[in-house]
Amino acid sequence: MISRIWQHRPIRSFSTTTRYLNEFIPTTQEHHDFLARNTEKPLFSRKTYLIDYYKHLNDSNQILLFLHHNNLNKPDTDKFRHEISKIGGKLNYINNSIYKTYLKSQFEKDPAEKGISFKNQNVDHPLLPLLNGPTCIISIKETNPQIITSLIKLLKSAHEKLILIGGRIENNIMNIDDINKFKDLPTKENLQGQLLGLLTMLSGTGLVQTLSTPSQMLYLTMYQRKDDIEKQE
Template sequence: MPKPEKELKVEEIYEKLSKANSVIFTEFSGLTVADLTQLRAKLRGVGAEYRVVKNTLALRAFKKFMPSKNVEDYLVGPTAFTYCYNDPFTTLKILLDFSKEHEKLKLKGGIVEGELYNAEEIKALANLPPKEVLLSQLIGSISAPLTRLVMSLNWPVNKLVWTLNAIKNEKEKISE
């Protein structure tokens, strides 16, 4: 590939890295064209893009994009990038499920929202519930003690009201 073409490819990878909020590295050797087409269609449905990259060009783009991240170890052998433009966790779940169905697809690692993760960490992230569920669990765990506190603080007042109502009802019965 002539040098101007390489520079264009590096710039294209750099642009995609800049637009994506996460990038997952996979090895795809042994997958058929039909398998890759199926994977691309699933990823497109959640706003992600699957692209085969040349490791040397990807490394140049990464040195320009994130010089502090050491991605050389992940750019070995046939590599494809999954650029996540929306929710990275949905994309991770699709990749993990697809890799279970097609053992030839291997997760190498990736950068999720600015942090570099290895393959095991990527799999752990894929198993997390969606962000909305995590937020609702967090809110529930914060609000539960507060609700109990309010109920505990209201209990003496409620007990007093119930006692006074009972006394009132008792007096009404006696006066009748």
């Protein structure tokens, strides 16, 4: 919800927070809920926007890769953004200080809420050590090792202008060795196919057909089996 509202705000208006707040006309319940937030910094301030954006990155992507960037000019940035986008990722520059503030309050309902950063100022997070020096993130929507493989190949051609330092894959924090192992894994679809093949060999097609059905049908099948057993008793 918050990310959709921020899409309507031009970045240049960070210097005119009060004016933008006065001009913003709520038209939905989401808008009213947004305006009702009690944030540490002004609602339309740059810091509140970035905390909201970092939360959106974290919540809407299965993979976040953290990188150091060195001497990237605008043509370099445009080039890498384009190449990364073709592979299936998105390049995001981050403000380390504000990202640290977000991480410490990651599991709060509203990390930008007034008093939350003070409450969590001593909270540790396994990603904090990565946030030193110029940092950027490649965000990826799906858990696909093939995307990681292509990205690592691209990063090797970057001549140390982009250096991978770690990441989060689903709920797992990974170092470079972990990421290199992950990229060699099959996709989820391939794993499911291998599992079904193994079950076919071990248990026949009946179990495979049951496990291949949607969860609701699987529930009904198990419920029917329970009913049959009770009738036999």
